[in-house]
Amino acid sequence: MERIDMLENSVDATINKIDSQAKKVYWNLTNEELTQQTLDLNQGRLNDLGALCVETGKFTGRSPKDKFIVKDSLTADTIDWGDVNIPISNEIFENLYQKMQDSFSGVDVWARKCYAGADPRYKINVTVVNTKPWANLFCNNLFITPNYAELAEFEHEWLILQNPEFEANPEVDGTRSTNFTIVNFTKKVILIGGSAYTGEMKKGIFSVLNFILPHNHGVLPMHCSANEGKDGDVSLFFGLSGTGKTTLSADANRSLIGDDEHGWADNSVFNFEGGCYAKVVDLSAEKEPEIYGAIRPGALLENVSFFENSNVVDFTNTKLTENTRVAYPINYIPNAKQPSLGAIPKNIFFLTCDAFGILPPISKLTKAQAMYHFISGYTAKVAGTEVGITEPQTTFSACFGRVFLPLHPTQYAELLGKKLDQHPEVNVWLINTGWTGGKYGEGQRMNLKYTRAMINAAMRGDLDNVEYVPHVIFGLLKPQSCPGVPPEVLNPRTTWTDTEAYDKQALALANLFVNNFKQYEDQASEEILSAAPKTSL
Structure with a gap:
């Protein structure tokens, strides 16, 4: 029990440090506020349906070869190490962890309290810290948003630090490239640096649940x-x-x-997420009306292109990537079940x-x-x-x-x-x-x-x-x-x-x-x- 308390305090200490050193921390903003801030910062534009459209830069997909898991006493004999689960030392993690905390100093930061897991017996609390408002918008759409009562009682458990502007020096920091994703199961921290691709956050937590749920709870x-x-x-x-x-x-x-x-679980099937992250290449209202209908204010379109001299998205255009996507809350789907669980x-x-x-x-x-x-x-x-x-x-x-x-x-x-x-x-x-x-x-x-x-x-x-x-x-x-x-x-x-x-x-x-x-x-x-x-x- 002493060890668990210590780790929770470690996450709390990180959040308190960022809270005190950042220029300003915007906590739990609405989709409307995050969309407007993105537009004010010239980091995106609206399409004709009112959805926010952004570009994720160099990375338009996950970078699996640059994802690492800290190898320590908890993971050494449990993780299936190899080409998929690449080990990294705790020393490398600690060095980058400190550097990433410092990278939030003096800049505007967007933070969010959310959770993953619609079955309350197995949910995990997730605190996300981003340097871009639209990345925080993604998290609000894809993770589950606590209600007011849950926010008041929220305790920090898992922490995601995502800063696309922070790049590692492979020769000094021990990474393969300047971008990286590192999962530390012991400290309950995910570091994402050098990449603005939002799917790294979603899949990072999925990997966490893929470890915790079968290992601790017998949940598949x-x-x-x-x-x-x-x-x-x-x-x-x-x-x-x-x-x-x-x-x-x-x-x-x-x-x-x-x-x-x-x-x-023993008597339920439950969604881990609070939204959907759907591919939109060749999307049309005729072929996939539910997804097309979800492209509206509050939704986030990534790496799409527009018809010339218009704000109408050309979903057939794959100039930036074939992995064009939209992130939206699950309640944007008319027949979505809430809460998202069944028998x-x-x-x-x-x-x-x-x-x-x-x-x-x-x-x-x-x-x-x-x-x-x-x-x-x-x-x-x-x-x-x-x-x-x-x-x-x-x-x-x-x-x-x-x-x-x-x-x-x-x-x-x-x-x-x-x-x-x-x-x-x-x-x-x-x-x-x-x-x-x-x-x-x-x-x-x-x-x-x-x-x-x-x-x-x-x-x-x-x-x-x-x-x-x-x-x-x-x-x-x-x-x-x-x-x-x-x-x-x-x-x-x-x-x-x-x-x-x-x-x-x-x-x-x-x-x-x-x-x-x-x-x-x-x-x-x-x-x-x-x-x-x-x-x-």
């Missing part, structure tokens, strides 16, 4: 969206970029719990865009298969414009968010398995939103109408009592009938004109799965390993 943190039906049934949607996670979880007939980060899930959907045309459009997974495919986190990207690339490119990201996992992926998979044991009524489905009838360039993209019909049928329970046939190579259970879907669509092999070519490609994909999984074999249970696909017929 998940990189997924979640929605709820009128009867209170909750569905989770996991998927990497391009798999349809946002599109398929957006349903006017279901309430949105959240679009990106959730926890699965345990009834259905879990793993979304994959299989550009090889092998995986069934929908299949039901056993517990072992669910853990195996959760660790695999598979999708495939279509051939790009680079010379010589003609085949789809596989992408595997453990738990559909490898770069945010401080612990070994098998620990999250085992926790998923434990949840499925406790709740055998939960269905886990693998949905292929990619190709059918052949690989990319030969077959065709899965009909979105059919994908929606299959997902809706699963959520209604229409697939509970139909016939299932296992996939010969992957073992996945394929339903032989589904309302609104032609039977031949459900069996991918029969959609190929050359079934031998299908078998050959299926074995090739199975080998890609197995080769990827070799990095996890030494810590994976026999149950998980038993769900691997066959590599020969």
